[in-house]
Amino acid sequence: MLAFFGNHVLDEGDLCVYSGSIIDVLGRVGVGEQAVRSTLTRMVNRGMLRRQREGRKMYFGLTPQATRVLEDGRTRIWKQGAVNDDWDGSWTLLGFSLPDSWKRQRHDLRSRLTWSGFGALYSGLWIAPGNVDVSAVVSELGLSDHVKIFHAQADQATDIELMIRDTWDLESIAARYVTFDKRWTAHLGAGSGDDPIGTRLRLVSEWLWTIRTDPRLPARHLPPAWPARPAQETFRRVAEQTAAPARRRARELLETSPAR
Incomplete structure (x- = not known):
């Protein structure tokens, strides 16, 4: 749900999206209607979304809290990236x-x-x-x-690489990147498909899941051939490939209303 609002609402100003449109788009990636409705309700209750009624239809828009969360995610995804080559110690x-x-x-x-x-x-x-x-x-x-x-x-007596291995599960983090890279490299080889909005939603959701437990540890203290770099390159290639088609499809599919 956060990936949906980050993809299609965050940069559109004060905009609310009809619940039926959200159900349609998330249904393209296998999320059922009841799950969508319960998630919308839960996010309203947690202050992440707000409701706006237009006649018999219910629309949902971002709250300031959700906007901050999504802007932070956007920075992490598009500006910082997954590889930390410039750590200052x-x-x-x-x-x-x-x-x-x-x-x-x-x-x-x-x-x-x-x-x-x-x-x-x-x-x-x-x-x-x-x-x-x-x-x-x-x-x-x-x-x-x-x-x-x-x-x-850290003091010179501190073994930073040992501390990193003791504090973070590097094998699990690396495995996420390897899985992501294999899946989306195969997608690149198969072509873009005919559902760019669903493809991009899956892409961003899976990338967020992949990086959410990665603290962007200093590259020079990580194992050789750390898989974050090739995975990030694959993510950006697919993102570039789907950006314009997904934007066009969203304009066709999403029923929106200005926030009041």
């Missing part, structure tokens, strides 16, 4: 201590930290390469009083 450390009863808050914090590139150095101490600004994330979750953030460099 710095690290961001975040320590937190939450009451045992705060299970949802702990889950939400860990999920947002993972997306921001953090890994658990210890149970309550997380670390990410580079100077990462997560103050807005912490504030948005209402956890500012329970979190401490530091920026530092």
Whole structure:
């Protein structure tokens, strides 16, 4: 759903999309109507989407919170990329201590930290390469009083490559890139197909799933032939191939209304 709104709404200004159009497009990638409707409702309840009624039809648009999430995803996908060749040697450390009863808050914090590139150095101490600004994330979750953030460099006695292997599951991250690259390289060889909007939705969704647990670790401390680079090149080739056709198809398929 986030990939759909990122592809077709984020850059269109204040726009709402008819639920039937959303059901149609997500149905092209195998998502059933009931699943779409329940996801829309859940995202409204979480403050990610807002409803707008036009006669008997219901339209959905982005909230400021969703816009921030999608803009962050766009930066990660299109500007930063998956390969970190310019790491400056710095690290961001975040320590937190939450009451045992705060299970949802702990889950939400860990999920947002993972997306921001953090890994658990210890149970309550997380670390990410580079100077990462997560103050807005912490504030948005209402956890500012329970979190401490530091920026530092590792001492010479610290084995950075060992720390990386202990903190992140490199095999799992690499396997995601290999799987993505094989699947979409095969797609390139088979041609673009006749459903560019569905193809692009699958592409972006799978790429987001692939990179979401990748903290963009410094390339010089990763194993040789790290598979993120070829996977990223494949992603960008398919993205370029589908961009214009998907945009044209979206204009034909999506019923929209200006946000009020």
